[in-house]
Amino acid sequence: MRVTEVALATSIPPRMRRPGPGGEDAGPAWRTACLASWAAPGWRVVTVNPAEEFAALGALPPEIGTANAAPGVADVYGRAGTWVGDALARAVSTGAPVVGLVNADIRLDLRPARRAALAERASRAMLVCNRMDVGHAAQAAGPFYRYGYDLVLMPREMAGRLALDGFALGVPWWDYWVVLDALLQDLPVQVVQCDGIRHLAHPQAWNQPAWRRALGVLMANLGPRRAALERLGMGAVAEAVADLLLAIAPRETEGYPLDDMMTVAGTRFGIEIVRLAERRAWRLD
Amino acid sequence: MDTGPWNRRFVHDLLFATEGSGWHEPELKDSIGFRWSGPGYFSILRVPAPAGAGRGEAHLLLSPSEPLPAVVVFLNGRRLEVMQRRLGTFGVLDFAWDAAAMAGEARAEFWFHAERLQRLPAPGERMRSVGFRLSTLAIEPAAAGPAPAGEALALIAGSRFLRDRLHVAAGRPRLAFRSDGEARLLEMRLEGARLGPSAQPHLTLALRATADVMDLALAAPGRPALALHQGVAGRLALPEGLSPRDRLLVARLLATLPEAFGRWLDEAMTGAAPDAELLAFWRRGLARLARGGEGFLAAALADGPDPFAEDPALPFAWPAQVPG
Numbered sequence: 315m316r317v318t319e320v321a322l323a324t325s326i327p328p329r330m331r332r333p334g335p336g337g338e339d340a341g342p343a344w345r346t347a348c349l350a351s352w353a354a355p356g357w358r359v360v361t362v363n364p365a366e367e368f369a370a371l372g373a374l375p376p377e378i379g380t381a382n383a384a385p386g387v388a389d390v391y392g393r394a395g396t397w398v399g400d401a402l403a404r405a406v407s408t409g410a411p412v413v414g415l416v417n418a419d420i421r422l423d424l425r426p427a428r429r430a431a432l433a434e435r436a437s438r439a440m441l442v443c444n445r446m447d448v449g450h451a452a453q454a455a456g457p458f459y460r461y462g463y464d465l466v467l468m469p470r471e472m473a474g475r476l477a478l479d480g481f482a483l484g485v486p487w488w489d490y491w492v493v494l495d496a497l498l499q500d501l502p503v504q505v506v507q508c509d510g511i512r513h514l515a516h517p518q519a520w521n522q523p524a525w526r527r528a529l530g531v532l533m534a535n536l537g538p539r540r541a542a543l544e545r546l547g548m549g550a551v552a553e554a555v556a557d558l559l560l561a562i563a564p565r566e567t568e569g570y571p572l573d574d575m576m577t578v579a580g581t582r583f584g585i586e587i588v589r590l591a592e593r594r595a596w597r598l599d
Numbered sequence: 600m601d602t603g604p605w606n607r608r609f610v611h612d613l614l615f616a617t618e619g620s621g622w623h624e625p626e627l628k629d630s631i632g633f634r635w636s637g638p639g640y641f642s643i644l645r646v647p648a649p650a651g652a653g654r655g656e657a658h659l660l661l662s663p664s665e666p667l668p669a670v671v672v673f674l675n676g677r678r679l680e681v682m683q684r685r686l687g688t689f690g691v692l693d694f695a696w697d698a699a700a701m702a703g704e705a706r707a708e709f710w711f712h713a714e715r716l717q718r719l720p721a722p723g724e725r726m727r728s729v730g731f732r733l734s735t736l737a738i739e740p741a742a743a744g745p746a747p748a749g750e751a752l753a754l755i756a757g758s759r760f761l762r763d764r765l766h767v768a769a770g771r772p773r774l775a776f777r778s779d780g781e782a783r784l785l786e787m788r789l790e791g792a793r794l795g796p797s798a799q800p801h802l803t804l805a806l807r808a809t810a811d812v813m814d815l816a817l818a819a820p821g822r823p824a825l826a827l828h829q830g831v832a833g834r835l836a837l838p839e840g841l842s843p844r845d846r847l848l849v850a851r852l853l854a855t856l857p858e859a860f861g862r863w864l865d866e867a868m869t870g871a872a873p874d875a876e877l878l879a880f881w882r883r884g885l886a887r888l889a890r891g892g893e894g895f896l897a898a899a900l901a902d903g904p905d906p907f908a909e910d911p912a913l914p915f916a917w918p919a920q921v922p923g
Contacts, residue, residue, distance in 0.1 A: 428604065460735070
């Protein structure tokens with residue numbers, strides 16, 4: 315029997331809508347394709363959802379395990395969901411040497427050699443993978459989206475060192491935070507672009523209050539470790555922006571124009587984190 | 600070292616500060632950062648790059664109906680063959696280079712020459728000339744690259760020696776291009792230059808290139824010109840009549856000329872419509888001259904007179920007359 319080398323956690327949504335040719339909804343077919351693409355010999359997947367959501371998920375491939383999500387996401391972000399730390403802990407609990415998170419709208423078109431290369435490298439470093447956007451399911455080439463990480467793999471021991479409280483799947487910032495958290499602890503992080511990590515492109519419409527709330531979580535985590543940020547050599551602008559965000563994130567409601575300032579400063583700080591991560595960037599053939 | 604299926608990738612995001620010229624301020628649209636090229640046809644990016652052969656991708660942001668813009672790409676004065684493809688909202692320029700393109704170069708100097716410009720309003724401002732929108736430049740070495748330097752201490756000591764005892768500065772360059780029959784001529788006036796401890800209010804360097812041969816005349820006001828020659832093999836002949844230390848300073852000055860040329864490009868190409876092939880010819884010629892200067896330095900420091908024998912505070916001594 316083959317042991318599990320990689321355990322991935324995700325949170326499959328009950329529905330997925332994506333614009334398709336002729337105005338049809340390509341979401342259901344893409345969702346099915348994503349679900350079918352994750353598991354492979356040595357790769358195991360668990361979806362972590364609120365208990366009340368499972369009935370709406372429909373039939374899942376038998377390779378995908380299920381787990382009930384810890385409560386509380388709706389209280390913070392206004393809709394039911396899964397805590398990132400909860401999901402990652404489910405992957406860790408499998409005992410696999412490599413664990414990770416995959417966003418539910420990512421299709422992994424990875425031949426065995428690529429899976430092996432990812433698993434081998436992720437046993438030594440955190441790999442944060444950009445997605446390749448495609449316009450339709452049959453497309454095999456597209457641009458990489460550099461400002462986000464849709465598949466994250468890491469050694470199991472590293473997962474235990476990350477502070478993930480307050481971040482939820484489907485809400486921005488958790489992918490930036492895992493990068494920053496690891497680097498602040500001098501843990502190795504590499505950015506990976508691989509054309510087998512595919513995403514059916516669709517208009518992005520972030521919920522701005524949730525975006526700012528999750529940014530606030532990031533800054534609350536960063537605050538006690540602000541001094542360590544200097545060691546990363548992000549530069550004077552990045553540090554100044556971090557200081558601004560540390561000051562205003564807990565006080566967003568104190569008046570004009572703190573929410574706008576958070577949006578602008580947060581955007582800049584986010585791309586600073588991307589730049590920091592891309593100091594170690596790789597392409598996987 | 601075999602990297603297997605992994606390729607190291609160096610990403611340069613135009614949202615951040617760039618080294619070079621010919622770019623408008625950074626913008627962000629639909630979560631994609633970019634800079635318009637302009638206001639001239641000629642845009643320069645200087646980036647750290649690994650030695651040896653490599654490949655690159657320039658990602659150009661496009662509007663849905665926008666055709667791929669025609670852009671000629673040079674690396675260190677060598678025109679690169681560019682393949683274009685469209686990837687979603689991006690146009691991608693793919694190019695590759697051989698080891699010779701990076702030989703002796705501390706950084707990769709990319710030139711982008713846009714075929715056409717258009718007038719568009721800047722966000723909330725006046726009209727401006729723009730070429731294309733560059734989002735990122737990604738470069739990959741073709742091989743794993745050299746092993747980490749085992750001579751780090753020697754490199755550090757050498758750098759300090761060059762800085763402290765053979766300090767030179769090319770100053771602010773002004774350039775004029777001419778031709779004489781088959782020969783191409785370049786006059787470089789270097790204002791505020793320095794040779795060792797001696798400030799040079801200005802130096803004039805007249806270069807004459809024919810085939811693979813370069814003749815140079817280096818002069819200071821009121822001084823006879825020093826004649827130099829670089830042959831087909833790249834070997835540099837420096838004039839007699841200079842002290843060993845001053846010959847090293849002249850060789851060092853020659854080694855700084857590509858960088859000085861780059862500074863001139865940054866200043867002179869704003870809004871210009873240059874002859875890119877002519878600029879590339881001189882960029883390659885100056886790089887070859889710099890390698891000749893560095894070769895002379897290496898040979899002289901290794902086998903010549905003791906480089907520590909002369910007092911580094913002695914002023915640069917122009918010969919009273921140039922040997923015939």
